Amino acid sequence: MWHSGSISHIRNVLIVRQDYSHSSSGLGVTDNSAFKIGVYTNFNVQSNAQEWLEESKRISSIKTRNNEFFITNLWKITKVPTILHCTMSSGSELKTQWQPDSKIDASVLKISKVETSMQFDDKARDGYDGDEHECTAKNTVQDSPAKAPMSKESKDARKALATVYDKVLVVDNVKSARSVVQLLTSKYKNFIHACDTEVANIDVKQETPVSHGEVICFSIYSGNSDAEADFGNGKTCIWVDVLDGGRDVLMEFAPFFEDPSIRKVWHNYSFDSHVIENYGIKVAGFHADTMHLARLWDSSRRIDGGYSLEGLTNDHRVMGVVPKELQKIGKRSMKTIFGWKKIKKDGSAGKIISMEPVEVLQRDDREMWICYSSLDSMSTLRLYESLKSKLEKKHWTFDGCPRGSMYDFYEEYWRPFGALLVKMETAGMLVDRGYLSEIEKVAVAQRKLAADKFRKWASKYCPDAKYMNVNSDTQIRQLFFGGIENRCKPGETLPKSRTIKVPNDGSLIAEGKKTPKYRTIELFSIVEDLKTDLFTASGWPSVSGDALRSLAAFGGGKKGKEACHAIAALCEICSIDSLISNFILPLQGNHISCDEGRIHCSLNINTETGRLSARTPNLQNQPALEKDRYKIRQAFVAAPGNSLIVADYGQLELRILAHLASCKSMLDAFKAGGDFHSRTAMNMYQHIRDAVEEKKVLLEWHPQPGQEKPPVPLLKDAFGAERRKAKMLNFSIAYGKTPVGLARDWKVSVKEAKDTLKLWYRDRKEVLAWQMKQKELAQEKCEVYTLLGRSRRFPNMAHATSGQRGHIERAAINAPVQGSAADVAMCAMLEIDRNARLKELGWRLLLQVHDEVILEGPTESADLAKSIVVECMSKPFYGTNILNVELAVDAKCAQNWYAAK
DNA sequence: TTCCAAGGCGCC
DNA sequence: AAAGGGCGCCTTGGAA
Numbered sequence: 001m002w003h004s005g006s007i008s009h010i011r012n013v014l015i016v017r018q019d020y021s022h023s024s025s026g027l028g029v030t031d032n033s034a035f036k037i038g039v040y041t042n043f044n045v046q047s048n049a050q051e052w053l054e055e056s057k058r059i060s061s062i063k064t065r066n067n068e069f070f071i072t073n074l075w076k077i078t079k080v081p082t083i084l085h086c087t088m089s090s091g092s093e094l095k096t097q098w099q100p101d102s103k104i105d106a107s108v109l110k111i112s113k114v115e116t117s118m119q120f121d122d123k124a125r126d127g128y129d130g131d132e133h134e135c136t137a138k139n140t141v142q143d144s145p146a147k148a149p150m151s152k153e154s155k156d157a158r159k160a161l162a163t164v165y166d167k168v169l170v171v172d173n174v175k176s177a178r179s180v181v182q183l184l185t186s187k188y189k190n191f192i193h194a195c196d197t198e199v200a201n202i203d204v205k206q207e208t209p210v211s212h213g214e215v216i217c218f219s220i221y222s223g224n225s226d227a228e229a230d231f232g233n234g235k236t237c238i239w240v241d242v243l244d245g246g247r248d249v250l251m252e253f254a255p256f257f258e259d260p261s262i263r264k265v266w267h268n269y270s271f272d273s274h275v276i277e278n279y280g281i282k283v284a285g286f287h288a289d290t291m292h293l294a295r296l297w298d299s300s301r302r303i304d305g306g307y308s309l310e311g312l313t314n315d316h317r318v319m320g321v322v323p324k325e326l327q328k329i330g331k332r333s334m335k336t337i338f339g340w341k342k343i344k345k346d347g348s349a350g351k352i353i354s355m356e357p358v359e360v361l362q363r364d365d366r367e368m369w370i371c372y373s374s375l376d377s378m379s380t381l382r383l384y385e386s387l388k389s390k391l392e393k394k395h396w397t398f399d400g401c402p403r404g405s406m407y408d409f410y411e412e413y414w415r416p417f418g419a420l421l422v423k424m425e426t427a428g429m430l431v432d433r434g435y436l437s438e439i440e441k442v443a444v445a446q447r448k449l450a451a452d453k454f455r456k457w458a459s460k461y462c463p464d465a466k467y468m469n470v471n472s473d474t475q476i477r478q479l480f481f482g483g484i485e486n487r488c489k490p491g492e493t494l495p496k497s498r499t500i501k502v503p504n505d506g507s508l509i510a511e512g513k514k515t516p517k518y519r520t521i522e523l524f525s526i527v528e529d530l531k532t533d534l535f536t537a538s539g540w541p542s543v544s545g546d547a548l549r550s551l552a553a554f555g556g557g558k559k560g561k562e563a564c565h566a567i568a569a570l571c572e573i574c575s576i577d578s579l580i581s582n583f584i585l586p587l588q589g590n591h592i593s594c595d596e597g598r599i600h601c602s603l604n605i606n607t608e609t610g611r612l613s614a615r616t617p618n619l620q621n622q623p624a625l626e627k628d629r630y631k632i633r634q635a636f637v638a639a640p641g642n643s644l645i646v647a648d649y650g651q652l653e654l655r656i657l658a659h660l661a662s663c664k665s666m667l668d669a670f671k672a673g674g675d676f677h678s679r680t681a682m683n684m685y686q687h688i689r690d691a692v693e694e695k696k697v698l699l700e701w702h703p704q705p706g707q708e709k710p711p712v713p714l715l716k717d718a719f720g721a722e723r724r725k726a727k728m729l730n731f732s733i734a735y736g737k738t739p740v741g742l743a744r745d746w747k748v749s750v751k752e753a754k755d756t757l758k759l760w761y762r763d764r765k766e767v768l769a770w771q772m773k774q775k776e777l778a779q780e781k782c783e784v785y786t787l788l789g790r791s792r793r794f795p796n797m798a799h800a801t802s803g804q805r806g807h808i809e810r811a812a813i814n815a816p817v818q819g820s821a822a823d824v825a826m827c828a829m830l831e832i833d834r835n836a837r838l839k840e841l842g843w844r845l846l847l848q849v850h851d852e853v854i855l856e857g858p859t860e861s862a863d864l865a866k867s868i869v870v871e872c873m874s875k876p877f878y879g880t881n882i883l884n885v886e887l888a889v890d891a892k893c894a895q896n897w898y899a900a901k
Numbered sequence: 902t903t904c905c906a907a908g909g910c911g912c913c
Numbered sequence: 914a915a916a917g918g919g920c921g922c923c924t925t926g927g928a929a
Contacts, residue, residue, distance in 0.1 A: 741916055810916090
């Protein structure tokens with residue numbers, strides 16, 4: 001009876017609107033959503049309801065505009081009915097005919113004159129314009145709530161925005177697309193083209209745009225230095241409708257997008273590039289990403305607007321002299337233009353701003369939507385022009401030498417780097433989900449074991465602790481520190497005892513009633529006046545793992561021992577829990593990986609110092625080897641026949657510091673090679689120096705064949721404590737750690753910490769001087785610089801509190817070191833990317849973790865590729881190393897990330 | 902129901 | 914008075 005596969009059998013379609021309140025009647029379909037709509041047969045309704053529901057869910061979109069329903073992608077339904085009615089719950093009946101199109105994927109079903117409004121639980125997204133999340137509201141609206149009147153701000157914004165309409169050429173068919181593309185690829189070929197897409201069906205907080213999201217429209221605005229492109233009748237901006245069967249129209253633009261000689265600028269290129277590539281179009285001709293330009297211009301815009309298109313284009317410091325027309329119609333957020341507030345019961349407007357999904361806006365508020373999305377590409381081009389001219393006026397100093405402008409820097413480094421990052425995102429990493437689900441079982445079991453242990457102990461002192469949430473810091477704090485006074489706000493104390501609502505695990509059963517969802521428990525302090533020296537920023541005692549482990553107030557003896565074990569169990573729960581929820585679970589999520597089982601995180605140049613950051617998911621914070629109790633890195637594998645190369649720099653930041661400060665002692669130590677921390681320890685302590693000179697210990701030892709152990713002890717064994725201190729200082733000093741902080745870490749007096757610091761600086765005076773210079777720069781020019789000449793800005797110190805001032809000074813010391821290391825890592829990646837031999841062999845970059853890169857390629861060439869990668873990384877500046885210090889690189893190849901470290 | 906800040910923790 | 918730089922993201926619990 002059912003026809004599978006081909007849709008050519010479809011003649012009629014039944015649309016059923018089902019009221020939630022009548023869910024038991026008629027169809028036997030129960031669901032919480034307000035309406036159900038779907039393709040239905042006219043026979044055997046009852047028994048096929050479930051099947052129908054399953055099928056309807058496969059429809060990618062059912063949309064409404066005015067009084068029409070649109071069902072797109074009907075072809076996705078494999079089992080389709082033959083004879084159909086359309087019935088509304090009111091009893092009215094509609095019949096419709098649908099002519100199947102041979103081009104199935106563009107099929108659209110139209111049913112007219114259905115009077116109802118519908119809402120769908122759709123996730124949608126504006127083309128992700130910026131760092132700040134500007135998500136459209138998810139709306140599961142029941143009962144179509146009344147909308148509050150539009151605010152004056154919105155009205156004005158809409159009025160101003162509407163003036164854009166006359167300038168927009170709406171392209172909604174293949175024919176007009178062809179003529180526009182003809183102009184773009186010939187007459188206007190040499191213009192700069194700003195492009196922007198709007199995308200539906202994606203939740204950017206959880207999903208990668210690689211193989212997710214549906215382009216519903218895009219706009220192109222083109223110009224050169226003195227004119228804008230003209231598409232006739234004063235139309236200067238192109239807006240292309242891709243919704244409801246516009247895929248063919250989009251495909252017409254392939255020659256434009258794919259032409260590497262046609263220069264395109266984007267605001268957040270990565271996102272748009274991926275969603276367009278999802279249609280099989282390989283975007284080329286990347287010319288600039290205005291987000292990166294803005295970041296290069298000023299990397300400290302976290303406050304005041306951030307890097308969103310709206311924030312940037314409305315900032316006169318960024319836009320300079322804004323063209324008049326843009327002053328009037330600056331970009332406003334989607335919420336301002338299209339958002340609305342619900343009317344509350346008391347008649348007043350609610351606070352939460354709701355919004356229709358973007359594809360609904362495109363149909364229902366079409367003219368405004370066209371203006372809105374067209375303005376994005378217009379703004380992007382203006383932003384590009386403004387930032388370009390600003391960067392052109394900013395001098396570029398490369399490792400101390402003048403080198404043109406910062407726009408030259410962009411062209412040489414960040415433009416290719418931006419393109420490379422997109423390539424890496426597209427590649428993604430293969431994840432072994434089977435392995436993850438195995439270790440998940442182990443982790444969950446171990447967590448339960450530890451939790452039971454802790455609960456058993458705690459409930460001896462506080463009975464209700466049996467039911468507490470051991471993952472809640474509030475509850476833990478109550479248990480250990482009830483009654484304690486806040487450190488920052490004298491007078492405020494944590495109550496001795498507190499009742500807390502927790503989910504009922506089922507053990508609480510009320511007589512004659514349903515098992516309640518929640519229960520209340522009484523938590524009180526199980527210990528008197530517990531001493532701690534770790535506090536949170538707001539003044540309450542910290543209950544972090546570190547803080548808990550150092551608690552030792554339960555006295556000695558059996559009780560004390562028990563307490564120690566219990567606290568250890570508690571720490572274990574927390575750490576296992578964070579491994580599960582941060583890594584084991586998200587890495588298995590379907591929403592991140594796509595079909596091929598690869599995970600595509602997004603790699604962003606969005607940090608203050610120029611380091612990369614990664615997200616959705618963050619692959620840069622996977623547990624490191626020693627702490628990786630479940631060997632999570634083993635889940636990152638190479639595809640069959642392939643291997644991974646993992647290569648990392650040794651002490652990159654310290655080497656950078658040595659170079660930047662021209663510190664002789666450090667440079668010598670690196671030149672001598674061997675263990676840098678041992679050498680630091682030797683330089684700090686006379687007695688170690690003596691021991692080394694008298695050959696009582698060895699600085700380092702390279703075992704000769706036949707030798708099993710060194711003839712005399714190694715420094716790191718004989719003077720382990722000193723070496724550890726030296727190592728800690730090596731890492732801390734670049735971060736600007738203070739004597740007080742060191743004293744706290746080491747649990748020694750501040751004086752002692754100061755003396756140790758003095759030892760470190762004793763033969764590294766240049767570092768001290770260099771740090772002073774950075775602080776002065778931060779104070780006087782409000783900027784410090786990296787090796788390649790990127791700057792980091794700081795707020796004016798004159799107006800800063802002493803606390804803020806301290807932070808600025810420490811950041812000023814750290815930023816050039818961290819930022820230069822990022823520069824080197826970037827150069828290394830570009831060097832690898834440029835290497836023709838690696839490409840030939842089939843190796844490609846997958847990920848960077850600050851001083852480490854990961855590549856994948858054919859196993860048979862792994863060793864050769866590894867040596868090339870090492871070469872690239874040790875000479876990352878076009879085959880040379882401009883530093884006064886060698887760049888040490890360690891590389892391995894293996895089948896997974898864990899084995900390759 | 903949804904949003905937000907705080908606290909915590911993973912990485913380099 | 915506080916006192917290590919740079920990230921992303923999880924859970925909680927209270928507020929809207």
